[in-house]
Amino acid sequence: MVNEINQDIATPSTRGLIEFTSPDELLRRDEEEAKKLAEEEQSKPIILSIASHIRTVWNSHRDDKQNDIEPRLLKCLRLRKGKYDAATHAQITKQGGTDLFIKLTAATCRAAKAWMSDIFTDKPFAITPTPVPDLPDEAEAEITQRLAMEYQEAVMAHQRVGVVLDERKFQEYAEKFKKDVLQKIKDEAQKDNDILENEINDDLTEGGWYEAINEVLWDIVTFPAAFLKGPITRMAKTLSWANGQPVIEEVPKKSWERVNPFDLYPSKSAKNIQDGDLLERHRLSRQDLRDLIGVEGYNEEAIKLVLLEHSGGSLKLWTASDQERQMLENKSPETDTEKIDALQYWGSVQGSMLTEWGMEEELEPTEEYKIEAWLIGNIVISVVLNPDPLGNRPYFSASYDNNPDSIWDEGVPELMEDVQQICNSMGRAIINNAGIASGPQVAVLTDLLQPGMDVTTMYPWKLWQFKAEQFTGGQMPIQFFQPDPILDVLMRVYDYFFKQASEVSGIPAYIAGSEKMGGAARTASGLSMLMNAANKGMRSVVANIDKGIITKSVKAHWQHLMLYEPEKAMGDINIVARASSYLLMMESLQARRMEFLSFTNNDADRQIMGASGRAEVLREIAKDLKLPIDRIIPDRESVINSAQDAKIQEILMNISKASGVSMEQLIQIASGQGGQMQQPVAREQNLAGQPMGRA
Numbered sequence: 001m002v003n004e005i006n007q008d009i010a011t012p013s014t015r016g017l018i019e020f021t022s023p024d025e026l027l028r029r030d031e032e033e034a035k036k037l038a039e040e041e042q043s044k045p046i047i048l049s050i051a052s053h054i055r056t057v058w059n060s061h062r063d064d065k066q067n068d069i070e071p072r073l074l075k076c077l078r079l080r081k082g083k084y085d086a087a088t089h090a091q092i093t094k095q096g097g098t099d100l101f102i103k104l105t106a107a108t109c110r111a112a113k114a115w116m117s118d119i120f121t122d123k124p125f126a127i128t129p130t131p132v133p134d135l136p137d138e139a140e141a142e143i144t145q146r147l148a149m150e151y152q153e154a155v156m157a158h159q160r161v162g163v164v165l166d167e168r169k170f171q172e173y174a175e176k177f178k179k180d181v182l183q184k185i186k187d188e189a190q191k192d193n194d195i196l197e198n199e200i201n202d203d204l205t206e207g208g209w210y211e212a213i214n215e216v217l218w219d220i221v222t223f224p225a226a227f228l229k230g231p232i233t234r235m236a237k238t239l240s241w242a243n244g245q246p247v248i249e250e251v252p253k254k255s256w257e258r259v260n261p262f263d264l265y266p267s268k269s270a271k272n273i274q275d276g277d278l279l280e281r282h283r284l285s286r287q288d289l290r291d292l293i294g295v296e297g298y299n300e301e302a303i304k305l306v307l308l309e310h311s312g313g314s315l316k317l318w319t320a321s322d323q324e325r326q327m328l329e330n331k332s333p334e335t336d337t338e339k340i341d342a343l344q345y346w347g348s349v350q351g352s353m354l355t356e357w358g359m360e361e362e363l364e365p366t367e368e369y370k371i372e373a374w375l376i377g378n379i380v381i382s383v384v385l386n387p388d389p390l391g392n393r394p395y396f397s398a399s400y401d402n403n404p405d406s407i408w409d410e411g412v413p414e415l416m417e418d419v420q421q422i423c424n425s426m427g428r429a430i431i432n433n434a435g436i437a438s439g440p441q442v443a444v445l446t447d448l449l450q451p452g453m454d455v456t457t458m459y460p461w462k463l464w465q466f467k468a469e470q471f472t473g474g475q476m477p478i479q480f481f482q483p484d485p486i487l488d489v490l491m492r493v494y495d496y497f498f499k500q501a502s503e504v505s506g507i508p509a510y511i512a513g514s515e516k517m518g519g520a521a522r523t524a525s526g527l528s529m530l531m532n533a534a535n536k537g538m539r540s541v542v543a544n545i546d547k548g549i550i551t552k553s554v555k556a557h558w559q560h561l562m563l564y565e566p567e568k569a570m571g572d573i574n575i576v577a578r579a580s581s582y583l584l585m586m587e588s589l590q591a592r593r594m595e596f597l598s599f600t601n602n603d604a605d606r607q608i609m610g611a612s613g614r615a616e617v618l619r620e621i622a623k624d625l626k627l628p629i630d631r632i633i634p635d636r637e638s639v640i641n642s643a644q645d646a647k648i649q650e651i652l653m654n655i656s657k658a659s660g661v662s663m664e665q666l667i668q669i670a671s672g673q674g675g676q677m678q679q680p681v682a683r684e685q686n687l688a689g690q691p692m693g694r695a
Contacts, residue, residue, distance in 0.1 A: 398548030
C-alpha cells in the first residue's frame with residue numbers, strides 16, 4: 001500500500017487531482033518557450049535584413065583589412081617583439097648560423113613611449129573660456145548691476161567734491177565700464193571653467209582615461225594607428241559608507257578603453273574614424289552577455305537565445321591573422337575557448353530601411369540616420385539610433401605620422417624596417433664570422449681514414465689514424481687553415497645603420513639614456529640643445545595625439561555631461577590640448593617665466609602690470625611647481641581690492657600732508673559723512689623751512 005502511494009507521488013498521474021512537475025522541468029519548459037519566441041523574433045524579415053546587412057559589411061571590411069592592413073599590423077608586432085616571419089626564419093635556418101634578432105626597434109619604441117608618457121603624466125589639457133564667453137543671463141545681469149552701482153558711486157563722489165563730469169570724461173567712464181563688465185564676465189567664466197576642469201579631470205581619472213591613454217601610446221609607437229573609445233556608460237560596483245556601514249551598490253560609470261587595432265574594421269576608403277561604416281569585433285564572456293540583460297537598448301530575449309545556443313562552446317569570427325596574433329601577444333588559444341565574438345556596427349542607414357526594420361521613431365524615408373547595432377552569429381541583440389546627438393561615434397584615433405587621406409599611416413617599426421633588417425644581417429654576420437674565425441678549419445681526405453674514425457670532433461692530443469697502403473708522402477691527409485676575421489668592417493657597417501635608426505624614426509638614442517653619445521651631446525648645454533631640437537620633431541607626434549585623441553575625447557566627455565548632467569557642464573568653454581605646445585617645453589618655459597619675473601621687478605613694470613598682473617605670473621609659476629596656490633597667492637579680486645585700498649591710502653595721506661586735515665576726517669568726507677571740508681590755510685613753511693602755497 002505504501003509503495004503504491006509513493007509511486008503515485010513520484011510520477012505524474014492522470015488519476016490524481018494535481019499533476020506534479022519538478023522545478024528543473026519547469027525551468028526547461030520556460031527556456032524552451034523563451035527560445036521559441038526569440039527564434040520567431042529573429043526569423044522576421046526585418047531582423048534577417050539587419051543581420052544580412054551587418055554580415056555584408058563585415059565580410060567586405062574583413063577582406064579589405066586582411067589584404068592590406070593586417071599583414072602590416074603583424075609585421076609591426078613582429079618587429080616590436082623581435083621575431084622573424086616564417087619565411088625569413090626558414091631561410092636563415094637553411095643557411096645555418098645564428099638566428100639573432102637585434103631588438104633595435106623595441107628599444108626605440110620603448111624610448112619613444114617613455115618620452116611621451118612623461119609628457120602625458122600630467123593633465124594634458126586645459127579648459128579656458130572663449131574670447132567672448134557666454135554666461136547665464138542672471139550672472140551677466142548681476143555683474144552689470146554691480147558695476148553700474150560702482151559707476152554711480154564714482155559720479156556721486158565727483159559731485160560731492162564739486163567736480164562735474166564733462167562729455168569726454170563721461171565717455172571715458174562708459175568705455176571703462178564696458179571693459180570692466182567684459183573682464184568681470186571673463187573672470188566669472190574662468191572660475192566656472194576651473195570648477196568644470198576639475199570635475200572633468202576627476203571623471204576621467206575614475207573612468208580609466210589616463211590608463212587607456214597610456215595603453216594607446218604603446219599602440220602609437222607600434223602600429224599604423226591607435227584608437228581610444230569612450231565615454232562608455234557601464235554599471236560598476238562601488239563600495240561606500242551608509243549609516244556607518246559599508247554598502248556595495250551598482251552605479252553608472254563613464255569609462256574609457258583602448259581598442260586593439262586588430263579588432264577595429266573601418267571602411268577602406270575612410271579618411272577618419274567618423275567616415276564610412278565601422279565595425280568593432282568584441283570577444284565577450286558569458287558573464288559579459290548576462291550583464292547586458294536589462295540594459296536599455298538591448299533585447300533580453302535575443303541575449304538569452306545567444307546564451308542557450310552557445311552554452312557548450314565558443315563562437316569565433318576567425319581571421320587570417322588570429323593565430324599568429326595570439327602567439328605574438330603571448331596568448332594561448334585555450335584562453336578564449338569560452339569567448340563569444342560579437343560585432344558592433346556603426347553606420348548610416350536610410351530612414352525607410354529603419355522603418356522597415358521596425359523602429360518606432362518618426363523617421364524621414366529619404367534621410368540618412370546613424371545607427372548602432374550588435375550582431376552575434378545570426379542573432380541581432382540591439383539596434384538603436386546613435387545616442388550621440390551630433391552623430392559621432394565614441395572612437396578617437398591618431399598615428400605616429402598622420403596621413404590626412406587615411407586612418408592608417410606608419411608606425412615606428414615600419415619607419416625603421418629597412419634599418420632593422422640591415423642591422424639584423426650585420427649582427428648575424430658578426431656572430432657567424434666571429435664563430436668561424438674563432439678556431440681553425442680542417443680539411444680531411446676521408447678516403448685515407450681508418451674505418452670508424454670520427455672527424456667531427458677535435459681535441460688536444462687527438463690521434464688521427466690513416467690507411468698506410470693508400471698514404472703517399474706527397475699528399476697530406478689532413479690540413480688546418482685559419483679563416484680571416486672581418487669584424488671591424490662589419491662593425492662599421494652596423495654602427496652606421498644603427499645611427500640611421502635615430503634619423504628615420506626621429507627618436508635619438510640619448511632619449512633612452514644611451515652612453516654612446518658624441519659631439520655636442522658630451523656637454524650639458526650641448527645635450528640640452530639636442531633635446532630641444534628633438535622636441536621639435538617629437539612635437540608633431542604629440543600634436544597628432546592632441547588633435548586626434550586628447551581634444552576630441554575631452555570634448556566628448558564634456559558633451560556627455562551637457563546631455564546627462566547639465567548642472568556640471570554650464571559655461572562656454574574652449575578645450576586646449578597643451579601637451580605639444582606646453583608640456584614639451586615645461587623646463588624651458590619655467591626658466592623663461594622666472595626670467596620674466598626677475599626682469600619685471602622694477603617700479604616702471606610694476607606700475608604697468610599692477611599687483612593683479614604680477615599675481616597672475618606668480619600663480620602660473622606656483623602651478624607648475626605643484627605648490628598650494630590658494631594658500632600662497634590670494635585670488636584676483638582680493639589682490640585688486642588690496643591694491644585699490646593701498647592706492648586710496650596713499651592718495652589720502654598725500655592730501656592730509658598737504659592740507660593739514662587728519663586722515664579720519666578725510667575718510668569721513670570721502671564717504672559723505674563729514675560735511676564739506678573747509679579750506680584750511682596751509683602752513684607757511686614745510687619741514688625743510690621752504691615757503692609753501694595754499695593747499
